[in-house]
Amino acid sequence: MKSHRKYLTFHVEGRRGFINITPKVEEILAESGVTEGLILVNAMHITASVFINDDESGLHHDYDVWLEKLAPHEPVDMYRHNVGEDNADAHMKRQIMGREVVVAVTEGKLDFGPWEQIFYGEFDGRRDKRVLVKVIGE
Numbered sequence: 001m002k003s004h005r006k007y008l009t010f011h012v013e014g015r016r017g018f019i020n021i022t023p024k025v026e027e028i029l030a031e032s033g034v035t036e037g038l039i040l041v042n043a044m045h046i047t048a049s050v051f052i053n054d055d056e057s058g059l060h061h062d063y064d065v066w067l068e069k070l071a072p073h074e075p076v077d078m079y080r081h082n083v084g085e086d087n088a089d090a091h092m093k094r095q096i097m098g099r100e101v102v103v104a105v106t107e108g109k110l111d112f113g114p115w116e117q118i119f120y121g122e123f124d125g126r127r128d129k130r131v132l133v134k135v136i137g138e
Contacts, residue, residue, distance in 0.1 A: 004032035004135040007044075012125030015073070016093075018060045019120045021050075021131065026110060028133045035108040037137010041118055042100035044130040047090035049097035049121035052112075067093045067123075090124035097121050105137055 006028045010019060025041055043050045053059065071092035079088030101118060104111035110118075120131055 001136060001138060002032060002034050002037075004028070004034065006031070006133050008120075008131040008133060009128050010048075010120055010122065010131065011128050012122040015090075015123070015125050016064060016067075017122045017125060018063070019122070020055050020117050021120045022055075022110070022117045025118050025133055029105060029108070029110065029135055032135040034105055034135045034137040037105045037135065039103050039105055039110065040100060040132070040134040040136075041103070042132040042134070043094070043120070044132055047087055047094055047122075047124035048129050048131075049094045049123070050100050050131060051098050051119055051121060052101050052103075052116050053119065054115045055117045055119075063097075063121075067096065070096065087124040093123040094121075097123075105135070 008021065008024055025039065029039055041050045071089040073089045076082045076086045081088035081091065103118070122129070
């Protein structure tokens, strides 16, 4: 069995953002030489997420609005975690959107359903954060 690991680094200038990372994940899969197996894509920070959905700007806007209603950033003093910090909402948003995804690899390709893409979700940006991509298989 083969194993291949690579890290991606993202720096979102604003507080929140969504980035389609599917092309980068596909590049790593091609580098790995794996044609049958699994690929794990994992946010390495507790205020960021990796998830699968449609690459449609209206949906991304709706996610941003929905997440802000569920866990608003302000007022920051409503969160106990925010003593000396201001990112409690980002932790909660990450919990909702998820830490990682696993995708089947079939015939050297990501085995997606229609419209599926992999996204990095940032909820407390303005600094570098990493995503682990791990490919295992034959």
